[in-house]
Amino acid sequence: MEIIELKNIVKNYYVGTITVEALRDVSINIGENEYVAIMGPSGSGKSTLMNIIGCLDTITKGTYVLNGTDVSYMTDNELANTRNKEIGFVFQTFNLLPRYTAFENVMLPLVYAGMPRKNRIERVDKVMEDVGLTDRVLHKPNELSGGQRQRVAVARALVNEPSIILADEPTGNLDTKTSIEIMTLFEDIYKKGNTIVVVTHEEDIALHARRIIRLRDGKIESDIINENPVMG
Secondary structure: OEEEEEEEEEEEEEEOOEEEEEEEEEEEEEEOOOEEEEEOOOOOOHHHHHHHHOOOOOOOEEEEEEOOEEOOOOOHHHHHHHHHHHEEEEEOOOOOOOOOOHHHHHHHHHHHHOOOHHHHHHHHHHHHHHOOOOOOOOOOHHHOOHHHHHHHHHHHHHOOOOOEEEEEOOOOOOOHHHHHHHHHHHHHHHHOOOEEEEEOOOHHHHOOOOEEEEEEOOEEEEEEEOOOOOOO
């Protein structure tokens, strides 16, 4: 089953009278339980592509179908609802609320989704166990290491059971050892049946994925299967 279907995507930005072509006729299909890395140099369009996949930005032309729903020209409110339901985000800067405990940070998406409190607690307990943080649930972000903060962010991304996990430079603020730990965690998540899309400029991080898509100048330069992925 296709989770992401991008067909002939064009994205233009307008700066005064100048048109900047960020994406030029990009078509990508990503299926259920795929592990994909999107790579490219600065200005290649990879961040724009991530924003479109994540329903954070709209397209200029083309079609985007996410998990069977055409999201190509949705309103901001419709995109927000789709994001909350379909996509779990993991950011380079963690994006945790400093005054909330790890448990409360992970629970937030479920509060927005209107899930009953008892079910919320059970679900958060489960994902905190999955990311190996059951002994840190009452700690606030400033009481956690960088790796632990990213694990909280991964748990928050998983808690709504989204269609895809979308990770933007997920190891960008981490040292090498911690980066390997986070990529091992992604490997575990992938093996449990999740679809993962990682946007990165780091070759060693991309090599964990099973498929690597490279962008250059707003177009797909290559789309290859990684025959020998790095395993955790």
